[in-house]
Amino acid sequence: MFLTADEVKKIAHLARLKINDQDIHGYAKDLSDMLNLMTQMGALNTEGINPMAHPMDQEQRLRPDEVTECDNREKFQAIAPQVEAGLYLVPKVID
Amino acid sequence: MHNKTIADLAKGLRSGEFSSLELTLAFINRIKQYSQLNCYITVTEELAVQAARAADDRLAAGNANLLTGIPIAQKDIFCTEGVKTSCGSRILDNFIAPYSATTVEKFTKSGAVMLGKLNMDEFAMGSSNETSYYGAVKNPWDMTAVPGGSSGGSAAAVAARLTAGATGTDTGGSIRQPAALCGVTGLKPTYGRVSRYGMIAYASSLDQGGPMARSAEDAAIMLQTMAGFDEKDSTSVDLPVPDYKQGLDNRIEGLKIGLPKEFFSEGLNSAVASTIETAVDEYRKLGAQITEISMPNLKLAIPAYYVIAPAECSANLSRFDGVRYGYRCQNPADLTDLYTRSRGEAFGREVKRRILIGTYALSAGYYDAYYIKAQKVRRLISEDFKNALTKVDVIMGPVTPTTAFGIGEKIGNPIEMYLSDFYTIAINLAGVPAMSIPAGFVNGKPVGLQIIGNYFAEDRLLNIAHQYQQVTDWHLQIPKGFE
Incomplete structure (x- = not known):
């Protein structure tokens, strides 16, 4: 096993993902199996190889600094779980 | 009429054999009749009828193109304004997209009729369509088997004649693998060829949308509409789009085909292997030269x-x-x-x-x-493809190690499921285009042949696939009960 239940809980917190206690061990096993698969990469010498982030190795295109988006605020807020006075509502953050 | 290809349907619409409205209603009826396949998450009947009427007007006015009036369906990963776009997930079960993906807009502009939104693995993560919040899709060739994934609804719907064509997306094989398992023609274009705008992102440096259809010719017609630069997608590539239909009839004598020995080793079912060898023989008869190659980092x-x-x-x-x-x-x-x-x-x-x-x-x-x-490993794999494609024109091999496996058979063992994507995943890492075309059957279930080409060589792949489909009829087979 690569990962303990505590490590899974820590990763789940970083990912803001609630994992039920009874499922933690199952995830620990699955994630450990995945890490085990990844260790196969160690067999390949990659010294001096340039990491490849993108198939085309392209650079970000630049465009003129002009307004292209129209105001979709109402359209977007119409599908939000909770809005009030044009604002997205969440539980109180500051006491 | 549901058995006709898009190319033939376009002729029928022009000769007055049927209208787009008749065609659309025929497909809507079939979708209802075969709802147990679970291909569709949403059927957009009213929108389809409206679009079909508008298409009939366009056809009558003489300003139609090959897709005008043709019923197609969108994988539920493409945002569709005013329509639920779930991505196969509970988290988007109530999501009505406020805008449309570029791909959806392009089909709408061409006058194609959208029948609905197709089932898929949740966020395109899966190889069996079993991770969908809306339940597994069934394979029309064997109702106890998976259709593949993640574009499982797309592949099953095309195979069962519940649409004339469908869109799919492919991050590690999600167009080609279900196309192979359901016996349809699927194309994953070069990364950057088709806009990703409005296509819900899974892995942005790998995701690519593409067509799934009954023939290479139909895939060419669909890709013609889908491909092209889009300023809304910063990774879209600004290169001219060739006429994909024009080169379909080119002869392929002298074509150099490479078979990577890594594709024909342990893990490949022997009946699938011999089906692939028979398909390669067919290319030999068409004048192709076959050589063994090696891609050690695969x-x-x-x-x-x-x-x-x-x-x-x-x-x-x-x-x-x-x-x-x-x-x-x-x-x-x-x-x-x-x-x-x-x-x-x-x-x-x-x-x-x-x-x-x-x-x-x-x-x-x-x-x-x-x-x-x-x-770094990705770079080396990509170099393997670049090197191989200086020696040969295309690479061929299987798409999947076996035919469609049973529903429930692998879902409990994620690693085993991942390993079954060996033949498709490297292509996405490199970003090159690849197709799956029907190449035969093993115990009544379809086998797909994979054809991999160089960057932006979609026209060549479609030509090579079309030539095979002129001398074989695997792509014309209809699953029993869906005639």
Whole structure:
């Protein structure tokens, strides 16, 4: 096993993902199996190889600094779980 | 008329044999009749009828193109304004897209009739369509078998004649693998060829949309509409789009085909292997030269993919937070509780696994060991393709190690499921285009032949596939009970 239940809980917190206690061990096993698969990469010498982030190795295109988006605020807020006075509502953050 | 290809339907619409409205209603009826396949998440009957009427007007006015009036369906990963776009997930079960993907807009402009939105693995993460919140899709060739994934609804719907053509997306094989398992023609274009705008992101450096249809000619017609530069997608490539239909009839004498020996080793079912060899023989008869090649780094494609794709997915899926759209948990205690419970309750197990492993691979202390290492391996795999494609015109091989497996057979063993994508995943890492075309059957279930080409050589792949389909009829077979 690569990962303990505590490590899974820590990763789940970083990912803001609630994992039920009874499922933690199952995830620990699955994630450990995945890490085990990844260790196969160690067999390949990659010294001096340039990491490849993108198939085309392209650079970000630049465009003129002009307004292209129209105001979709109402359209977007119409599908939000909770809005009030044009604002997205969440539980109180500051006491 | 539901058995006709898009090319033939376009002729029928012009000769007055049937109208787009008649054609559309015929497909809508079939969708209802075969709802047990579970191909569609949403059927947009009213919109389809409206679009069909408009298409009939366009056809009468003489300003139609080959897709005008043709019923097609969209994988439910493409945002469709005013229509539920779920991505196969509970977290988007209530999501009515406020805008349309470029691909959807292009089909709408061409006058194609959208029948509905197709079932898929949740966020395109899966190889069997079993991770969908809406349940598994059944394979029309064997109702106890999976259709493949993630574009399982698309492949099954095309095979069962519940649409004339469908869109799919392919991050590690999600067009080609279900196309192979359902006996349809699927094309994953070169990365950057088709706009990703409005296509819900899984792994942004690998995702690519493409057509799934009954023939290479139909795939060419669909790709013609889908391909092209889009300023709304910063990774879209600004290169001219060739006329994909024009080159279909070119002869392929002298074509150099490479068969990677790594594709024909242990793990490949022997009956599938001999089906592929027979298909390659057919190309030999058409004048192709076959050589064995070696791509030594292919074996590391799966480990590299399962670092890169989850890493990108963990970042992409952070937008689903229960605040702006989608599912929100009941009575959140505080903001963290809102985030973690909304995501925890609404993401399925496979999606959670990938978010977690991606988060881990990107976290401090592990970034170099996993993520950078995987990107270096990706470079070497990509070099394997570049080197091979200087010696041969195309690479051929299987798409899947076996025919369609049973529903429930692999879902409990994620690693085994991942390993079954060996033949497709490396292509996405390199970014080259590849197709799956029907090449025969083993015990009544379809086998797909994979054809892999150089960057932006979609026209060549379609030509090579079309030539095979002129001398074989595997692509014309209809699953029993769906005639």
